[in-house]
Amino acid sequence: MTKKIPLIFGCPSESFYAKFNAPRAFVAELRPGLEGMKQVSGELLKKGVKPVVICDNMMAFCMERGLVSGVHIFSAQVRGSRALCRTGSLIAAICARHHGIPVVLHKTLKQPSAVSMSLLKIGGIKVASAKIKTYVPALEEIPLDLIDRTVEPFKKEG
Amino acid sequence: MKESVLFWPARLKGLTLFILDETKVPGQVTYLKVRRYQEAIRAVVDMKTRAFGQFLTVCYTFILEMRKAKGLSRNAQMRLLKRVALAFNRSRPTFPFEEVTSMVLGLAGKVSSSPRFYEDFLCAMEGFLEKGIRAKRYQRAQEAASLIKDGDTILTHCNVSGELPLVAEFCRQHKKRVKFLATETRPYFQGSRLTAWELDREGFDVTLIPDNAVAKVMSDGEVDCVLVGSDRSAANGDFANKIGTFQIALLARYFKVPFYCLAQSSKKLASGRDIPIEVRKDEEILSFAGRRLAPRGVAAFYPGFDVVPHEFVTRHISLDGQMTKG
Numbered sequence: 001m002t003k004k005i006p007l008i009f010g011c012p013s014e015s016f017y018a019k020f021n022a023p024r025a026f027v028a029e030l031r032p033g034l035e036g037m038k039q040v041s042g043e044l045l046k047k048g049v050k051p052v053v054i055c056d057n058m059m060a061f062c063m064e065r066g067l068v069s070g071v072h073i074f075s076a077q078v079r080g081s082r083a084l085c086r087t088g089s090l091i092a093a094i095c096a097r098h099h100g101i102p103v104v105l106h107k108t109l110k111q112p113s114a115v116s117m118s119l120l121k122i123g124g125i126k127v128a129s130a131k132i133k134t135y136v137p138a139l140e141e142i143p144l145d146l147i148d149r150t151v152e153p154f155k156k157e158g
Numbered sequence: 159m160k161e162s163v164l165f166w167p168a169r170l171k172g173l174t175l176f177i178l179d180e181t182k183v184p185g186q187v188t189y190l191k192v193r194r195y196q197e198a199i200r201a202v203v204d205m206k207t208r209a210f211g212q213f214l215t216v217c218y219t220f221i222l223e224m225r226k227a228k229g230l231s232r233n234a235q236m237r238l239l240k241r242v243a244l245a246f247n248r249s250r251p252t253f254p255f256e257e258v259t260s261m262v263l264g265l266a267g268k269v270s271s272s273p274r275f276y277e278d279f280l281c282a283m284e285g286f287l288e289k290g291i292r293a294k295r296y297q298r299a300q301e302a303a304s305l306i307k308d309g310d311t312i313l314t315h316c317n318v319s320g321e322l323p324l325v326a327e328f329c330r331q332h333k334k335r336v337k338f339l340a341t342e343t344r345p346y347f348q349g350s351r352l353t354a355w356e357l358d359r360e361g362f363d364v365t366l367i368p369d370n371a372v373a374k375v376m377s378d379g380e381v382d383c384v385l386v387g388s389d390r391s392a393a394n395g396d397f398a399n400k401i402g403t404f405q406i407a408l409l410a411r412y413f414k415v416p417f418y419c420l421a422q423s424s425k426k427l428a429s430g431r432d433i434p435i436e437v438r439k440d441e442e443i444l445s446f447a448g449r450r451l452a453p454r455g456v457a458a459f460y461p462g463f464d465v466v467p468h469e470f471v472t473r474h475i476s477l478d479g480q481m482t483k484g
Contacts, residue, residue: 026459029443031344031368034451037444041456053443053458055344057315057369057402061464064404088370090377094412095405119342119350119366123451127342128350129184132358133365135339140374 004069005052007059008044010086011035012074013108015153017043024050026068028088031056032119032136056088063099071096071103073142076111082141084111093146102148109153111139159296159327162356163187165320166292167207168214173225175218179206181346184355195219195242202249205346209253209389210295210319214287216246216258221283224276232275239266251434252398252463254390257426294477295321298420301475302385303328305418310382311337313375316400317352318387318420323360325385338364339375343400345443345460372406376413383416383472391421395468395482396430401461407470416472423476430465438462 007026025044030036041051054062062068071092075083083105096103119134121127128134144150167178169189175198176189190206192198198219201207207215223242227235243259265286269278302325306312314322322338329336338357343349350366357364367375375381384406388397397419410417427433440458444451452458468474474482 028370029344031342031370037452037456042453045453045455051456053440053452053456055369055401055443055460057341057344057405058459058461060405060408061401061461062459064464087368087374090373091370091405091409094373095408098408098412119368122347122446123449125447125449126185127347127446128354128366129358132350132354135365135367135371135375137371137374140377 004067006070006072007062007068007092008036008040008072009059009089009092010072010074011040012043012072012106013153016072016074016106017047020044020047020049022049024052026062027051027053028056028059028092029053030086030088032117032122034122056091059092060095063095063101068096068099068101071101072106073103074106074108075142076108078107078144081144083144083147084139085142087137087140090140090142093142097146103146104149104151105142105144105147106151107153159324160360162320162323162360164317164352164356165295165324166214167211167319168218170218170221173222175215175222177201177207177215178211180208180211180352181206184351192219192222195223195245199245199249202246208348209317209387212253212255213258216255217262217283217287219246220262221280224279228276232270235276236266236270239263250436252389252436254424254426257424291477296324298475298477299324300328302418302420303332303334305416305473305475306334306336306383308334309336310334311339311380313339313341313372313381313384313406313415314353315341315349315386315403315406316343317348318385320356321387321420322353322385323356323362326357326360326362336362338362339381340364340366341369341372341402341406342366343402344369345446348400369402373409373413376409376415381413381415383418384410385418385420388419388421389463390433391424392427392429392432393425394429395471395474396433396465397421397471397474398430398433398435398463398465401464404464404466407466411470417470418473418475419466419471421474421476423474423478430467433463433465435464436462
């Protein structure tokens with residue numbers, strides 16, 4: 001892999017896909033529900049964009065190796081100096097800032113809810129004992145000073 | 159002190175090497191039976207064993223093959239050891255197989271002029287493992303425990319081959335209450351399957367989090383320190399570990415959380431830039447246990463390891479008991 005490509009972390013809205021213009025994109029898988037690997041990748045494929053899925057823990061590596069051109073994160077709620085985003089967006093933003101990679105915040109009309117909150121399974125297959133305590137925060141706040149550009153949502157007329 | 163099964167995940171009995179199949183834990187604690195070095199290589203390549211298990215597998219395979227070669231000439235035995243070394247060196251790129259096999263061949267070289275070459279080699283290897291490595295790992299765990307304060311919550315990633323329960327046990331002996339946050343460690347879930355399991359089994363407080371929640375727990379002030387293992391170190395203190403470790407180190411620095419690394423120092427490579435990073439098949443991300451997770455047509459990128467630059471490390475705790483600043 002030699003050319004820089006964008007990294008998508010989160011669940012975009014229709015307007016993002018309509019405007020997104022890149023032949024390939026990294027897509028963070030989004031544990032535990034894998035919405036990135038499943039829904040986001042599926043939508044990109046429909047638009048003719050080749051998705052390259054990475055695990056959520058691989059973002060900094062890809063940035064450090066110079067493989068990422070920009071980071072796209074998503075929020076339906078901006079309050080004061082903070083945006084409420086899908087958990088993991090803060091990792092993407094901090095790592096991008098460290099590597100001098102621009103972060104674009106796309107405002108969405110509604111916050112997609114996580115499809116699964118269980119860490120004990122993947123694709124229906126058990127990976128951890130049911131006795132193990134888990135903590136799965138769905139959302140987290142991103143300071144807006146980590147954001148380089150904000151894109152307003154596309155509103156349908158009428 | 160009771161050891162986790164992951165602390166010493168390979169054992170040699172007679173002419174059979176038993177390697178813990180870490181891909182089956184926690185569902186089953188089963189051992190692969192290995193009788194030829196080629197089978198040991200297969201276990202490494204298929205990631206049935208990993209980290210310290212790989213080190214033990216290499217060492218025990220040399221002992222196994224030497225035991226089988228009893229009665230052969232010294233030259234034939236040395237040729238066999240070199241053949242085994244070469245096979246391991248070609249197995250996986252990131253783990254320092256060449257350093258381990260060179261060390262074993264060096265040890266064989268030292269006793270090669272002895273009239274009891276066979277016996278002396280086996281005796282030296284067994285002593286090196288039991289009295290050397292085991293004792294040093296205990297010492298390292300004790301040093302790590304000394305850095306942890308009463309009430310601390312420790313975030314960890316992947317699995318430190320059974321050493322974390324030992325650290326926790328040393329803390330318990332010193333009346334320090336500690337909690338762990340374990341990342342699940344995609345795509346192989348070593349955090350879910352191994353770390354959370356072994357800590358819970360030994361009665362320690364552990365909570366599993368997704369890899370993407372590390373910044374959230376740090377920003378909420380829930381992490382007092384990070385403690386991870388390492389697969390390979392460079393002379394300048396950079397180290398390679400399971401993919402995701404660099405991301406955690408970067409976040410720890412951002413949130414001013416101390417970052418500790420259980421390391422084995424090495425001078426073979428000048429810096430982390432010289433450590434080769436294994437890129438594995440994308441199917442290992444897109445499928446799990448043979449079940450496809452992603453839509454057809456989707457690609458993936460799976461670097462198995464990453465490198466943490468030394469400046470991100472608050473303390474290296476090495477096998478020789480030294481604690482050095484990053």
